[in-house]
Amino acid sequence: MEPEVLVVGAGPGGCATGRALAEAGLRVTVVEEHQRGHHKACGEGVLATTFKSQGFEPGAPYVMGAVDRFSVTVHGSCVYDRRYPDVLGYTVDRSLFDAHMAHEAEAAGAKVEFGTSAGGFTATDGVINRIALRSSSGSTRTVRPKIVVGADGVASRVGRTAGLAGPLPPSDLAICVQTVVHGPVDEGHSRIVLGDFAPGGYAWSFARGPRCANVGVGVDTENARDLRGYLDAFLGSQDDLSACTKDELRFLPVPCGGLVPRLTGGNTVLVGDAARQNDPVSAGGILQAVDAGRMAAGTIVNAVSAEDLGLLEEYDRVWRKAHGGRYSFSMRLNKAVRRLPLRLLAPAAKAAFSMVKGDVFAIGHDDEERMSNALGRLG
């Protein structure tokens, strides 16, 4: 039977949308071009407060490690280092986490088809009215869903077909290399390091349990040629990581240029990286995609029951009301940091961190104002 809603992409955003739609009784199919359990490049870090408030369990099998120390170093100068009395964050195994999300969607009644790629989109006046689904066995079928959810990641074909997202210019992308290292890593310590080995971006090491860390480097597209070299330079610069062995390297871009102008249009809704809802400073987007998917599902249910596609616009309004303020702040920070000359980066970061009264992961509106002003003065 034809799905009422087709969700393209079974990452966290697509699965969260599919699950919420199925729970509301809609006929929903989620298609994913990769096979179940596909490995995705990711830092795998999530904040404990958001993770728990979204209903995820710290004891779940996909949680690999807990983080209780966070530091930021800029050009060799430590600008922030804090040990937390409680757990600050977790590292999740992305393959297991995404598989869990897909399983939850299936348990709610969504059909999740792995190894199925959506293509051959036909749209009239921004309404996608035909989609070809090609399975890994080579068979193709056409579907005509009432509503299409683009949860298809950074290069969203759904977004481009619906006229919601243009192709990303290189300046709006960071290119990342990521791996997992094993050895004498500083347990529980997650760190961000800015310096010569991460031009236009940052290097990270996120604690992933005992003797294990998720590490990577993201750089601007102009510097993407020697990502392996940057990663090795970063690992060599860290006492505990230099002695570690690496798993295979994974490469993937992240969007860093800001939100798409509209989250909905015609019969289409964009969720997660497809809408570029990931944080413009950290680039983190796992839980952002989950949250957006659930919000989108709420408005889709209303639109289907009222048979009024115009109601989909409510998702745009609801998302901006919940996240627009913080997103704009992160975007201002992103732009200020990119404008700063390198020699001012460390003092600027120090000044910005010193403006935060409490924890940098729970900053309030006053902190935002002070940080924006500090960066503005230094820039």
Ligand SMILES: Cc1cc2nc3c(=O)[nH]c(=O)nc-3n(C[C@H](O)[C@H](O)[C@H](O)COP(=O)(O)OP(=O)(O)OC[C@H]3O[C@@H](n4cnc5c(N)ncnc54)[C@H](O)[C@@H]3O)c2cc1C
């Ligand atoms: C190197 C790196 C490190 C990161 N580190 C972190 C981190 O530490 N913490 C964090 O929160 N976020 C991190 N992110 C960001 C995070 O991975 C994304 O924000 C998150 O995956 C977004 O989820 P999504 O569901 O929107 O998209 P995705 O997870 O990208 O899922 C989109 C899915 O759509 C599928 N797809 C695409 N086109 C089609 C098609 N035509 N047909 C069928 N399927 C299709 C893809 O195969 C993919 O599985 C990182 C990203 C990168 C690249």
